[in-house]
Amino acid sequence: MTTPTHERDRPSEGGPGHYLDVRDLKVHFSTDDGLVKSVDGLSFHVDRGKTLGIVGESGSGKSVTSMAVMGLHTAKNAQLSGSIKLDGQELVGADPGAIRKLRGKKMAMIFQDPLSSMHPFYTVGNQIIEAYRIHNDVSKKQARKHAIEMLDRVGIPEPGQRVDAYPHQFSGGMRQRAMIAMSLSCDPDLLIADEPTTALDVTVQAQILDLIRDLQQEFNSAVVIITHDLGVVAELADDILVMYAGRGAEYGTAEQLFNGPGHPYTWGLLGSMPRFDKAPTDRLMPIRGTPPSLIRVPQGCAFNPRCDYQERVGSACLIDRPDLDNPGGDHFVACHIPPAERQQIWAQEISPRLA
Amino acid sequence: MFSYIVRRLIAAVGLVIVISMITFAIFYLMPRLAGASPETLATRYVGRAATGATVEQTAERLGFYDPVPVQYYHWVKGVVAGTEVDIGSGVEKCPAPCLGYSFRNKDPVFPLIQQRFPVTLSLAVGAAVIWLIFGVSTGVVSALKRGSIFDRAAMLVALAGVSLPIFWTGLICLSFFSYKLGWTPPGATYTQLTDNPLKWAHGLLLPWITLALLFSAQYARLTRAGMLETMGEDYIRTARAKGLNERTVVIKHGLRSALTPIVTIFGLDFGLLIGGAVLTETVFGLPGLGKMAIDATKNNDLPQVLGVVLITAVFVAVMNLIVDLLYAVIDPRVRSK
Numbered sequence: 001m002t003t004p005t006h007e008r009d010r011p012s013e014g015g016p017g018h019y020l021d022v023r024d025l026k027v028h029f030s031t032d033d034g035l036v037k038s039v040d041g042l043s044f045h046v047d048r049g050k051t052l053g054i055v056g057e058s059g060s061g062k063s064v065t066s067m068a069v070m071g072l073h074t075a076k077n078a079q080l081s082g083s084i085k086l087d088g089q090e091l092v093g094a095d096p097g098a099i100r101k102l103r104g105k106k107m108a109m110i111f112q113d114p115l116s117s118m119h120p121f122y123t124v125g126n127q128i129i130e131a132y133r134i135h136n137d138v139s140k141k142q143a144r145k146h147a148i149e150m151l152d153r154v155g156i157p158e159p160g161q162r163v164d165a166y167p168h169q170f171s172g173g174m175r176q177r178a179m180i181a182m183s184l185s186c187d188p189d190l191l192i193a194d195e196p197t198t199a200l201d202v203t204v205q206a207q208i209l210d211l212i213r214d215l216q217q218e219f220n221s222a223v224v225i226i227t228h229d230l231g232v233v234a235e236l237a238d239d240i241l242v243m244y245a246g247r248g249a250e251y252g253t254a255e256q257l258f259n260g261p262g263h264p265y266t267w268g269l270l271g272s273m274p275r276f277d278k279a280p281t282d283r284l285m286p287i288r289g290t291p292p293s294l295i296r297v298p299q300g301c302a303f304n305p306r307c308d309y310q311e312r313v314g315s316a317c318l319i320d321r322p323d324l325d326n327p328g329g330d331h332f333v334a335c336h337i338p339p340a341e342r343q344q345i346w347a348q349e350i351s352p353r354l355a
Numbered sequence: 356m357f358s359y360i361v362r363r364l365i366a367a368v369g370l371v372i373v374i375s376m377i378t379f380a381i382f383y384l385m386p387r388l389a390g391a392s393p394e395t396l397a398t399r400y401v402g403r404a405a406t407g408a409t410v411e412q413t414a415e416r417l418g419f420y421d422p423v424p425v426q427y428y429h430w431v432k433g434v435v436a437g438t439e440v441d442i443g444s445g446v447e448k449c450p451a452p453c454l455g456y457s458f459r460n461k462d463p464v465f466p467l468i469q470q471r472f473p474v475t476l477s478l479a480v481g482a483a484v485i486w487l488i489f490g491v492s493t494g495v496v497s498a499l500k501r502g503s504i505f506d507r508a509a510m511l512v513a514l515a516g517v518s519l520p521i522f523w524t525g526l527i528c529l530s531f532f533s534y535k536l537g538w539t540p541p542g543a544t545y546t547q548l549t550d551n552p553l554k555w556a557h558g559l560l561l562p563w564i565t566l567a568l569l570f571s572a573q574y575a576r577l578t579r580a581g582m583l584e585t586m587g588e589d590y591i592r593t594a595r596a597k598g599l600n601e602r603t604v605v606i607k608h609g610l611r612s613a614l615t616p617i618v619t620i621f622g623l624d625f626g627l628l629i630g631g632a633v634l635t636e637t638v639f640g641l642p643g644l645g646k647m648a649i650d651a652t653k654n655n656d657l658p659q660v661l662g663v664v665l666i667t668a669v670f671v672a673v674m675n676l677i678v679d680l681l682y683a684v685i686d687p688r689v690r691s692k
Contacts, residue, residue: 070596072592072595072596074595100595100598100599100600101598102598103595103596103597103598104596104597104598105598108596108597109596111589111592111593111596113589116588116589116590117589117590117592117593118590118593119590119593119594119608119612120590120612120686120687120688121611121612121685121686121687123687130597130599131597131598134597134598134599135598166687166688166691168687168688168691169691179593182593182597
């Protein structure tokens with residue numbers, strides 16, 4: 001298991017061959033109402049064969065991050081800065097044409113709603129064939145054979161016939177499988193799955209997650225899975241990045257995050273998770289308040305208006321923005337509460353209530 | 356798919372029948388309700404100078420004394436199977452589709468329509484080609500460069516194009532291109548396409564431009580709105596994520612979806628237009644169906660008016676049917692329903 005190393009202190013280091021290496025990424029949108037800092041100084045990395053889970057509420061910047069990696073921010077008002085390195089190649093500021101050639105081939109994406117993400121007028125097969133032929137100089141017949149193989153590989157029964165079906169003729173789970181087949185048709189080394197199971201039935205969710213895991217092992221690809229559902233990352237992720245208001249709040253291995261989460265926001269997320277093994281009478285512990293506006297992010301720690309532990313630290317939370325820091329360690333938490341105290345709060349106050 | 360076609364076909368036939376009933380009622384039932392007698396109608400054929408006996412005879416001969424539904428039955432029978440009409444100077448055979456005889460000159464109506472139809476069709480087809488090319492491409496570019504100077508200018512021109520009435524733009528075109536520059540013949544002349552294609556196009560150029568200006572404007576706005584919507588769809592993001600080049604994304608994935616509502620409107624517009632471009636034909640003096648309808652209305656020539664209205668209704672219904680079938684071709688979701 002890889003452990004995240006401390007990137008922020010060593011920005012000059014080339015990174016020991018991380019397949020995807022994002023540093024200090026900022027994605028800002030200038031709007032009539034002001035500058036929207038959707039992503040504001042985010043760093044993470046993924047190696048081949050590993051899975052990173054990015055977790056956060058709606059509007060925390062998860063999807064904006066993935067779109068930035070894919071080079072899909074086409075809006076004129078989008079400003080990207082920082083660094084995104086894919087297999088050593090810098091993507092921020094790169095020629096859009098060059099990034100386009102990487103899309104689908106080296107990095108591919110699965111979207112949340114497979115029905116709206118597939119073109120309703122073209123057959124599933126045609127859409128896969130199209131994706132394959134962009135990057136491979138093959139005949140239509142060969143591409144079609146490949147599409148059928150891909151559909152078969154993702155577990156679609158009778159792929160020879162289903163290849164000619166339209167997306168609306170598939171069930172939700174089958175559509176997502178087809179979407180995965182399309183994404184993987186060019187054998188990409190990086191797969192970004194943006195809420196891949198959110199629009200699906202619970203029973204289908206597990207199948208899709210299993211499929212992603214199997215395919216990852218088979219192709220040895222790096223996977224970034226974006227979700228608001230901690231259950232999903234618990235299934236899949238090696239590392240987890242918790243995002244809040246466009247920044248990393250906590251970054252560590254899945255084990256660290258589930259066994260000893262350090263950020264009050266992560267505690268809140270864990271407390272908001274419905275659990276089968278708890279008595280139905282136990283209340284969930286939701287996080288109070290709502291995510292902040294990305295135009296007026298609260299001063300100091302962006303989470304301070306919603307944090308139950310802010311009084312313990314005092315004014316630092318209202319003034320200084322905490323860095324995602326842990327000198328010498330590999331589990332990063334952006335919080336002013338001293339680590340020892342946080343451990344204590346978790347062990348004595350939070351975890352008993354979750355058990 | 357087969358049942359879809361059959362259902363659309365039945366609906367189209369039903370539509371034509373209902374429209375024929377309504378028009379027939381407007382022209383033959385309403386005057387009765389308003390107090391006109393069968394003799395008043397007959398007077399139209401024989402003229403005011405005729406004696407009462409002649410008028411009654413004519414009314415009897417033409418079946419004006421029959422109840423209106425019976426008259427409608429005879430009229431429909433004439434349209435479907437043809438009929439024989441006693442026009443006074445002997446019995447004449449009126450083959451199907453028999454749309455009756457003109458009050459005015461006692462000519463059968465259908466051949467009149469046949470004669471004028473090529474003019475209107477030429478006008479409509481030429482204008483449609485121009486407005487589809489200009490309207491749709493302007494709309495696409497405007498949508499892609501939303502907020503740019505091109506977009507603003509195009510939408511301003513489009514607003515003007517939609518707002519300006521044809522009789523105004525037509526006259527301005529005439530005065531400028533024909534009288535001032537002398538590029539085109541004053542007014543419009545109609546030469547048969549088969550006689551001389553160049554002359555055909557030359558003579559129709561001004562009416563084409565006049566009509567196309569109005570419709571281009573409408574189609575540009577429609578296309579722009581449609582493109583703005585489709586380009587924001589998830590599947591466009593997917594297409595980009597696959598690594599497709601932008602042109603393919605726009606045309607194959609974007610425009611294809613945005614065209615659906617345009618096809619609908621186009622079917623209706625074109626159907627209406629081949630039933631007679633009333634204003635354009637009048638302004639340019641083109642002897643088409645629209646001009647025929649206007650002249651017939653002025654002369655109170657009911658059978659001619661009824662004939663043109665019915666023909667227009669049939670065109671609209673047929674174009675609607677074609678649009679419905681095109682839907683199934685364009686959108687597979689329609690096919691499987």
